[in-house]
Amino acid sequence: MKSKIHINLKRVVDNSYDLVIGTSLKEAAGEILRLYPNRRKFVITDSHVKKLYGGKFLGALRRTGEEAHLLAVPAGERSKNRNTKGDLEDRLLKVRAGRDSLIIALGGGVVGDLAGFVAATLHRGIPFVQIPTSLLAQVDSSVGGKVAVDHPLGKNLIGAFYQPDRVFIDLSLLKTLSPREFRNGIAEVIKYAVILDAGLFKLLESSSPLVLARDNDILLKIVQRCCDLKRQIVEKDERELDLRRILNFGHTIGHALELLSNFRILHGEAVSIGMLAEARIAEWKGMMTHREVARLDRLLRQYGLPTAIPRRTDFGKLLLMTSRDKKSIDGDVRYTLPVAIGSAAAGVRLTAAQVRSLLQGGPS
Numbered sequence: 001m002k003s004k005i006h007i008n009l010k011r012v013v014d015n016s017y018d019l020v021i022g023t024s025l026k027e028a029a030g031e032i033l034r035l036y037p038n039r040r041k042f043v044i045t046d047s048h049v050k051k052l053y054g055g056k057f058l059g060a061l062r063r064t065g066e067e068a069h070l071l072a073v074p075a076g077e078r079s080k081n082r083n084t085k086g087d088l089e090d091r092l093l094k095v096r097a098g099r100d101s102l103i104i105a106l107g108g109g110v111v112g113d114l115a116g117f118v119a120a121t122l123h124r125g126i127p128f129v130q131i132p133t134s135l136l137a138q139v140d141s142s143v144g145g146k147v148a149v150d151h152p153l154g155k156n157l158i159g160a161f162y163q164p165d166r167v168f169i170d171l172s173l174l175k176t177l178s179p180r181e182f183r184n185g186i187a188e189v190i191k192y193a194v195i196l197d198a199g200l201f202k203l204l205e206s207s208s209p210l211v212l213a214r215d216n217d218i219l220l221k222i223v224q225r226c227c228d229l230k231r232q233i234v235e236k237d238e239r240e241l242d243l244r245r246i247l248n249f250g251h252t253i254g255h256a257l258e259l260l261s262n263f264r265i266l267h268g269e270a271v272s273i274g275m276l277a278e279a280r281i282a283e284w285k286g287m288m289t290h291r292e293v294a295r296l297d298r299l300l301r302q303y304g305l306p307t308a309i310p311r312r313t314d315f316g317k318l319l320l321m322t323s324r325d326k327k328s329i330d331g332d333v334r335y336t337l338p339v340a341i342g343s344a345a346a347g348v349r350l351t352a353a354q355v356r357s358l359l360q361g362g363p364s
């Protein structure tokens, strides 16, 4: 005889958390000790950040005699894979990191994505906090709970939505970024301006000397604004069913370029090239004016970001990569395209043939 048991899992979940902007590493350590007095603390970082801040941060966490460990992975996007995740899990399990633990992601986007994904799956989920150390991570990747590793077939193909418990943003950490790393983050700031905030776009146009000099006040303003824009999107669409897709502007072509270059092109650089290519597609589709595309081109150059698809790029491979994007349907890719400076539309479906002819020579 057949029978049916219904498991009712409808529930209200509260994943709310604070982004604490303008704190210091020392204050963050103090807050972590106060908020998680009985948790064993595991700081996941990379070799580069470890050298700069690892000892100081670990010392601050151990100040009251509490147990804290630091685990570093090699710096760079090539570490964001299943092997490194497995290696971190082995190391954590060996030192008996249990459900009573806390993971602290101290690093840029790679560390945040990797450590967050480890936290999401270790013992089916343990709490984690983010301390983003790069501009890119402070304005984008540490906020909103996307955690993942890359696969040779595509970026971020294996991952989860797993929100941090808290994000601590120390702007002084931006001072030690190389100019290239700093510009890398500016690309994501420009993305926010194009898709959501014409005022921010104007501010970036008029203040590049201050921004590039890493003036504290302007950085505070920019980081606060980007985090607040992201908050508004994530609150409405945490799981990227709809609205959150606009944050992928520049990323469909950008991710493909990043992978094709075997990560020689950094994420923000690839997004910069991707944004201009996708804005040109928007222009050819009659969605954005030539004047506005030229403004975007100028702004990217003003910040020393690349805008041209590298000459030796294999377009066949590039398009194949974009069709493996998580957002593709039957091989047609859904793009986020700008409609003006300050607004964008997600879900614009284009065939590979259309994109190829647009990228290689404009509309046919």
Ligand code: GLY
Residues within 6 Å of the ligand: 140, 141, 143, 144, 146, 240, 244, 247, 248
């Ligand atoms: N970085 C895009 C997002 O978090 O949705």
